[in-house]
Amino acid sequence: MSGPDCWETIAGKDFDCRILLSPFNRRLTVDTFNLFQARGAEEMMKVLIEKALAKGLDKIWLKSIAKWGKDLLATGMKLEASIPGFYKGKEEALVLARFLSNRRKTPSNSKGITLVEIISSNLTPETTKRDLPAGVSLKWAQQEHCQDLAGLFSKVFSTYPFPVFDPDYIRRTMNNGTSYIMAWHNNKLVAASATELKREEKNAEMTDFATLPMWRGQGLANCLLDQMESRLKYKGYRCLYTIARSSSIGMNKVFAGAGYSFNGVLINNCNISGDFEDMHVWSKIL
Numbered sequence: 001m002s003g004p005d006c007w008e009t010i011a012g013k014d015f016d017c018r019i020l021l022s023p024f025n026r027r028l029t030v031d032t033f034n035l036f037q038a039r040g041a042e043e044m045m046k047v048l049i050e051k052a053l054a055k056g057l058d059k060i061w062l063k064s065i066a067k068w069g070k071d072l073l074a075t076g077m078k079l080e081a082s083i084p085g086f087y088k089g090k091e092e093a094l095v096l097a098r099f100l101s102n103r104r105k106t107p108s109n110s111k112g113i114t115l116v117e118i119i120s121s122n123l124t125p126e127t128t129k130r131d132l133p134a135g136v137s138l139k140w141a142q143q144e145h146c147q148d149l150a151g152l153f154s155k156v157f158s159t160y161p162f163p164v165f166d167p168d169y170i171r172r173t174m175n176n177g178t179s180y181i182m183a184w185h186n187n188k189l190v191a192a193s194a195t196e197l198k199r200e201e202k203n204a205e206m207t208d209f210a211t212l213p214m215w216r217g218q219g220l221a222n223c224l225l226d227q228m229e230s231r232l233k234y235k236g237y238r239c240l241y242t243i244a245r246s247s248s249i250g251m252n253k254v255f256a257g258a259g260y261s262f263n264g265v266l267i268n269n270c271n272i273s274g275d276f277e278d279m280h281v282w283s284k285i286l
Helices: 040-054 066-073 112-121 143-156 167-175 220-234 249-257
Strands: 006-011 015-022 027-035 059-065 078-087 091-099 136-140 179-185 188-198 203-211 239-245 261-272 275-285
Touching: 006 040, 015 040, 027 040, 040 059, 040 066, 040 091, 059 066, 059 078, 059 261, 066 078, 066 091, 078 203, 078 239, 078 275, 091 261, 112 249, 112 261, 112 275, 136 220, 143 167, 143 179, 143 188, 143 203, 167 179, 179 220, 188 220, 203 220, 203 249, 220 249, 239 249, 239 261, 249 275
Parallel strands: 027 059, 203 239
Antiparallel strands: 006 015, 015 027, 059 091, 078 091, 078 261, 136 179, 179 188, 188 203, 239 275, 261 275
8 A cells, every 4th residue: 555644533331532644654653542431442452453454454553541551461462562651741751562473573783682782881071072063053943944854864874754854844744832952064965864843741752853964973962962952951841862873883882972862662563764674662751
């Protein structure tokens, strides 16, 4: 199946949920859900599996409060990760998935956990704190920067889980609460990142890190992350988290060095840079 991502709202006898169907990622994401009683988990999963299979999707994933963990696991979901303090800095989120094909549940990176262990054991002051390179300035993006951001993302990634190559998509995300920060050098955009905000839950996903190849290794991602954290702390956000590519030594090192804790692996979670890839979950509480 091909086509754009689309949102749907589904209601059953003992549940309701809002889902995102993503043909490109072959994934059904449960954005929010309500279970009116424990048996609603089984009813919801049955409906979601039917929906996913009909659309050619082979992974279902969601975040849940701990209260429903046992009931969701009983439906065949697997616990992939947990994010402490996800809900207002107090309650953890369980990240659960249901795989609908053998290929999808087979990890893409068998050495991912080893990589995390090596990075975590070899952190030094040089990797945890970086200064902004000479001549580089940081700027929060405005509507007029959408074309620049789309151009940067298209240069850095061959494929991406969301249509960030489209300036109109970036503009829509800005209107829905996503903030982008950019690094400029001689009037050229050389790096950027974003925060996706959940104001009610006081959490933010640190995402969309992109740096031009010639600028990698100079600490730009560290500087962007530091600026995003400062703003979010000022605004009262409690939980910060990221979903980083398991193959990216640099990005995993950035988050480990910034004091984030490793929380688990999302198997073949999305289509990025030309293939499906495992993603590492990192988080910290401010």
